[in-house]
Amino acid sequence: MALLVLAVAPAALxxxxxxxxxxxxxxxxxxLGIGLAWGQGGMLTLGQGVFFGLGGYSMAMYLKLHDAGPGNLPDFMVWxxxxxxxxxWKPFASPVFAIAAAVLVPAATAALLGYLIFRQRVRGAYFAILSQALAAAxxxxxxxRQGLTGGTNGLTHFYDVFGRxxxxxxxKxxxxxxxxxxxxTLYLLARQLVKSRFGRLLVxxxxxxxxxxxxGYNAAAVKTIAFAVSAAIAGIAGALYVPVVGIISPSLLGVVPSIELVVAVAIGGRYSLGGAVLGGVLLNWAHTAFSEQYPSGWVYxxxxxxxxxxxxxxxGIAGAVRQAGDAIARRRPGVRPEPPPAADAAERKEAATA
Structure with a gap:
């Protein structure tokens, strides 16, 4: 169904x-990255905007240098x-370096933070607060850094994106x-990772x-790897966002946008990678739709x-759909549905503490 919608969208919109x-x-x-870190690994990351921003700024730096031309400064630096x-800025004149940095810099940053945090057995609300503080900082x-990053305005006005x-x-x-x-592609790779031995260990x-x-397992290493992978996914999202929207600024990367991503994953279903993706689309669509009609009421x-x-x-939605499917299956004679034990147990535990 999702593939059909994505295929029809260019002709219908x-x-x-x-x-x-x-x-x-x-x-x-x-x-999707949050679904991997939070839903599968239990790491409530409230600073995913940092990694989104690192990927976005990496791509934006290349685009600004490309627009300026060899030997010239980007417009905001001149101002x-x-x-x-x-x-x-100099290495970002290469598109290969910029694309690699959009993936590797967020992953390396998350790996370093994960190594420092998880080896001290920091988890739960304490990890969430630390990640939130990172986004604010x-x-x-x-x-x-007005002359380096564009300050509050960020980087915008890209006139040429890979020759288009x-x-x-x-x-578009x-x-x-x-x-x-x-x-x-990332969804299929993440799903394969979750189904692997590493994914079962992460759960x-x-x-x-x-x-x-x-x-005898190194839990800190497992969490660090998952955290780094989720950061790399966020970096890729940021790198794609820049040419699509035409801007990357601090207002897109702070605490509030990071929390909104977590809310989207929770609504879609954090125990399901598909639910996380669905939540990311639906919440942002709802944001646009309701903001057009009720600008001051969307936050509430x-x-x-x-x-x-x-x-x-x-x-979330994914969990509700699965429960409804199980309820229908129970009414059929001779059918005994078996929901995924990890997600089912986690949902029951969360419902009991809510």
Missing amino acids: DPFRLGLLTKYLCFAIAA SGVEELPLL FVIWLVG DPEDDGT RGFYFVVALVLG AVRDGEDRVRFL LQGLLFILVIVLVPG
Whole structure:
């Protein structure tokens, strides 16, 4: 069904709405990373915007240098009085370096943080608070570096994206297919990872970290790897977001956007990778739809949705669909459905503590 919708969308939507859907798919990629870290690994990361931003700024730096031309400074540096291209910017003149940095820098940053945090057995609310503080500190740093990062305005006005005009309808359609393909590929890879031996170990760490450690496994290493993979996925989402929307700024990367991604995953179903992707699309679509009609009421509606899901359906939309399917199957003679034990146990535990 999802594949059919994605295939029909370019023909059914006008260029503007198709561009919005492409943006939603970028957020769905970031939500997929959260689904892996939080849903499968139990790491409530409230700072995923940091990794989204690292990927986005990596791509934006290349695009600004490409627009400026060899030997010239990006426009915002000229306005800020910068006379020489900063050393940090010089490698990003290469598109290969920029794309690699969009994936590797977030992954390396998360791996370093994970090594420092998880080896101290920091988890739960303490990890969530640390990740949230990281997002706040990252935004403060970006805002305070006007000549390096564009400050509050960020990086915008990209006139050439790999030889194509980003405002052209054909280019927007091409962006859609690229983002949809990347999302599908990452989803299949993440699903394969979850079904692997590592994925089962990750779920075991989520449900009983101390038991896993007593059995001789390095729980900190398992969580660090999963955290790094989720950060790399967020970096890819950020790198795709920049040419699609045409901007990357601190306002997209702070605490509030990071929490909104977590809310989207919770609504879609954090124990299901498909649910996380669905939540990333649906919540952002709802944000656009309701903001157009009720600009001041969307925040309250978003909070209400989150509360209702946590209280009534801890497993999100994906969990509710699975429960409904099980209920229908029970009515059939001779059929005894067996839901995934890890997700089912986690949902029951969360419902009991809600």
